[in-house]
Amino acid sequence: MSAESELKRRQRRWRSMLWSLVAILVLSVALPSLGYVMAQQVYGTEREFSEERATNPRADMWRDARQGQGGFTTQTGPYVTDTLITNVGENWRQIRMGPMITWGGWFLIGVLVLIALFFLVFGRVRLEEGRSGMTVVRWRAYERALHWFTAISFIILAITGLSLLFGRAVLIPLFGPQGFAAYAQGAMYVHNFLGPVFSVALLAMILLWIRHNIPNRTDWQWFKQGGGLIGRKHPSAGRLNGGEKVWFWVGVVLFGVTVSVSGFVLDFPIFGQTRETMAIAQVVHAVVALLWIGFFFGHAYIGTLGTEGALEGMTRGRVDVNWAKQHHDLWYEDVLAKGEQPVSVDELEKNKTARQAGGTAGQASH
Amino acid sequence: MARMKFLCDAERCIECQACVTACKNEHEVPWGVNRRRVIVMNDGRPGEKSVSVACMHCTDAPCAAVCPVDCFYTTADGIVLHDKDLCIGCGYCFYACPFGAPQYPRQTAFGVRGKMDKCTFCAGGPEVAHSEAELTKYGTNRIAEGKLPLCAEMCATKALLAGDGDIVADIYRKRVMRRGGRPQTWGWQAAYGQDA
Numbered sequence: 001m002s003a004e005s006e007l008k009r010r011q012r013r014w015r016s017m018l019w020s021l022v023a024i025l026v027l028s029v030a031l032p033s034l035g036y037v038m039a040q041q042v043y044g045t046e047r048e049f050s051e052e053r054a055t056n057p058r059a060d061m062w063r064d065a066r067q068g069q070g071g072f073t074t075q076t077g078p079y080v081t082d083t084l085i086t087n088v089g090e091n092w093r094q095i096r097m098g099p100m101i102t103w104g105g106w107f108l109i110g111v112l113v114l115i116a117l118f119f120l121v122f123g124r125v126r127l128e129e130g131r132s133g134m135t136v137v138r139w140r141a142y143e144r145a146l147h148w149f150t151a152i153s154f155i156i157l158a159i160t161g162l163s164l165l166f167g168r169a170v171l172i173p174l175f176g177p178q179g180f181a182a183y184a185q186g187a188m189y190v191h192n193f194l195g196p197v198f199s200v201a202l203l204a205m206i207l208l209w210i211r212h213n214i215p216n217r218t219d220w221q222w223f224k225q226g227g228g229l230i231g232r233k234h235p236s237a238g239r240l241n242g243g244e245k246v247w248f249w250v251g252v253v254l255f256g257v258t259v260s261v262s263g264f265v266l267d268f269p270i271f272g273q274t275r276e277t278m279a280i281a282q283v284v285h286a287v288v289a290l291l292w293i294g295f296f297f298g299h300a301y302i303g304t305l306g307t308e309g310a311l312e313g314m315t316r317g318r319v320d321v322n323w324a325k326q327h328h329d330l331w332y333e334d335v336l337a338k339g340e341q342p343v344s345v346d347e348l349e350k351n352k353t354a355r356q357a358g359g360t361a362g363q364a365s366h
Numbered sequence: 367m368a369r370m371k372f373l374c375d376a377e378r379c380i381e382c383q384a385c386v387t388a389c390k391n392e393h394e395v396p397w398g399v400n401r402r403r404v405i406v407m408n409d410g411r412p413g414e415k416s417v418s419v420a421c422m423h424c425t426d427a428p429c430a431a432v433c434p435v436d437c438f439y440t441t442a443d444g445i446v447l448h449d450k451d452l453c454i455g456c457g458y459c460f461y462a463c464p465f466g467a468p469q470y471p472r473q474t475a476f477g478v479r480g481k482m483d484k485c486t487f488c489a490g491g492p493e494v495a496h497s498e499a500e501l502t503k504y505g506t507n508r509i510a511e512g513k514l515p516l517c518a519e520m521c522a523t524k525a526l527l528a529g530d531g532d533i534v535a536d537i538y539r540k541r542v543m544r545r546g547g548r549p550q551t552w553g554w555q556a557a558y559g560q561d562a
Binding site for chain 1: 376383397400403405406407415417434437451453456464465469472473474475476477
């Protein structure tokens with residue numbers, strides 16, 4: 001009995017819901033049509049409204065101009081445009097003077113603060129076994145030369161580039177308008193001429209080191225263990241560990257190529273690229289460069305202050321055997337397997353003095 | 367104090383280029399640098415309109431906002447000027463300007479442009495008025511002589527108006543009131559009938 005009434009109630013509910021939906025659909029068509037039918041009754045079917053609604057040709061012309069439609073001009077010159085009004089400039093201005101400068105500035109400061117905090121909390125990654133006094137070759141002379149050329153260029157480009165972005169806010173109050181303008185003129189030329197050279201060095205670097213940067217299973221394990229940055233674990237790594245490979249692929253390849261290509265668009269305005277293209281290229285160039293500089297702070301920290309015994313691999317080219325075992329165990333095994341014998345620091349020192357003596361003797365005989 | 371403005375009446379401009387020529391000659395602007403230009407919309411088609419454009423001396427000038435060396439300044443008359451001694455020729459004002467007003471003497475590889483040049487509203491620059499330095503860098507200074515920009519003074523149809531914004535707006539408003547603003551009151555159809 002109660003089950004039957006329950007069923008009926010449910011059916012009733014469904015029916016009323018369905019009818020409500022039908023009523024809504026019918027009314028949504030019928031009600032607006034009612035107005036149309038009434039208008040037909042009042043004005044008749046002959047009356048046309050469209051004529052009077054024709055747009056004002058004067059307004060059309062200014063609307064076209066406002067929307068950036070090009071025209072024709074008899075003037076000629078590299079910077080003459082046939083457009084009356086272009087929107088891109090204002091948009092570019094809003095991005096550059098707003099988020100790019102504000103967030104960009106805080107981003108760089110934030111990264112530096114985070115690195116400082118990391119150093120204060122976790123400290124330097126020490127050589128656990130101390131120095132063994134035995135060393136192996138980590139970076140060859142041409143690799144180091146390329147690294148330091150790119151690194152020094154990067155730092156110069158970063159300083160000059162950041163000067164153009166933040167100089168007005170930071171440096172003009174310090175140097176005054178004349179002083180800063182003189183510096184900025186030089187900075188711009190250094191940036192514009194060094195940039196392409198840097199890009200070539202960057203490309204050479206990519207070609208030289210790409211074979212050491214192919215990701216593999218070891219890198220996955222390395223990431224899962226946090227790269228050994230925190231704690232006492234030392235995940236295995238080949239010649240380059242997972243973090244170094246991320247720096248290579250994201251920093252050098254992705255950021256590097258993006259910054260180089262957008263920089264090329266800005267630096268060589270001789271291929272007919274419009275100011276729209278160049279404004280977009282400027283945003284890409286600056287935003288990616290800011291991210292890159294932030295990433296670079298991390299790279300520089302890990303390579304110098306963050307890891308004991310890492311920097312000498314890139315300066316003198318040789319690293320301590322204990323450092324190699326701790327940070328790049330698989331690479332160290334490879335080095336030994338290839339038959340390279342670790343050489344003691346004393347022996348290297350002796351060879352060096354001997355070479356210098358021989359060198360001066362040789363020069364004297366000339 | 368006056369608030370200086372340019373206004374080009376597109377209904378009057380006949381694309382004679384006198385403003386362009388007057389400007390070039392008055393300030394001896396070099397080849398390839400155009401402080402003022404005439405842009406024709408719908409060129410050769412019905413409804414063709416021409417407008418003379420130069421620096422519009424914006425109240426909130428985008429060029430001044432983006433300049434890395436902050437070389438722009440606005441005079442008491444609302445004229446936007448720049449200091450060529452500070453300008454580094456980075457090209458940013460050219461990206462930012464909606465009207466394409468900033469010009470440079472060169473366009474070469476490695477972004478070498480030279481100092482930016484643009485319409486000064488015939489008001490010279492930061493140098494001493496009528497000095498040799500002002501003349502070679504910025505052109506003549508007619509405002510200091512109590513004269514208005516030569517482009518507008520030369521305009522045969524008085525399409526291009528320059529001067530105190532209030533007076534310019536007044537003149538333009540009177541014109542619009544006289545000739546009417548509705549589409550039914552002007553154009554080929556209004557003049558020659560619906561069949562034209």
